[in-house]
Amino acid sequence: AQSVTQLGSHVSVSEGALVLLRCNYSSSVPPYLFWYVQYPNQGLQLLLKYTSAATLVKGINGFEAEFKKSETSFHLTKPSAHMSDAAEYFCAVTRKAAGNKLTFGGGTRVLVKP
């Protein structure tokens, strides 16, 4: 079985400040981990993914995430928030044996204050 926990359903950051979204996972086998972003009334867009290569993964729009096996974490960061980062972010886990079906966290909605 696999599961994902995202700490904080809502996060508010000031424009230019660090964005940190937390994701912890549980998986009985090495996981593949993803961060997706969902803008209002749109589908999900992949930000970045970890598939057992480099533990520090860089994605689109200046986001990056670090896979830490010892902490079972895959936190998402961006050094400087932009107004356009306001959206909902989902962490997801899968493994090849699961047919790649994704298990999602509950999501974190990011508000960016000017």
Add this chain to the structure above:
Amino acid sequence: GAGVSQSPSNKVTEKGKDVELRCDPISGHTALYWYRQRLGQGLEFLIYFQGNSAPDKSGLPSDRFSAERTGESVSTLTIQRTQQEDSAVYLCASSSASGQGSYEQYFGPGTRLTVT
């Protein structure tokens, strides 16, 4: 190229009616997934198709839900005798099961279903 498309974008139906939701995956993608996103919640896996293999239906919440896929193309998700708790956004995704570690799923814009 074209992404994943879904229709209709919005559907309002009366409790007890049947609905069909359609998904057109990216051409050449052998894997297709359906997820449900209820208001204020994360996404729940519903069903997964991979090529000609039997679908993984382990996420379907009840026998009122069913899905079909024609070859490696269009899929329809059918909900019979809809209930108010079926109100959600239904998202379809497809991926290329290339076996090269390409596990990214590409999502459609979703169908917002409202059961009154």
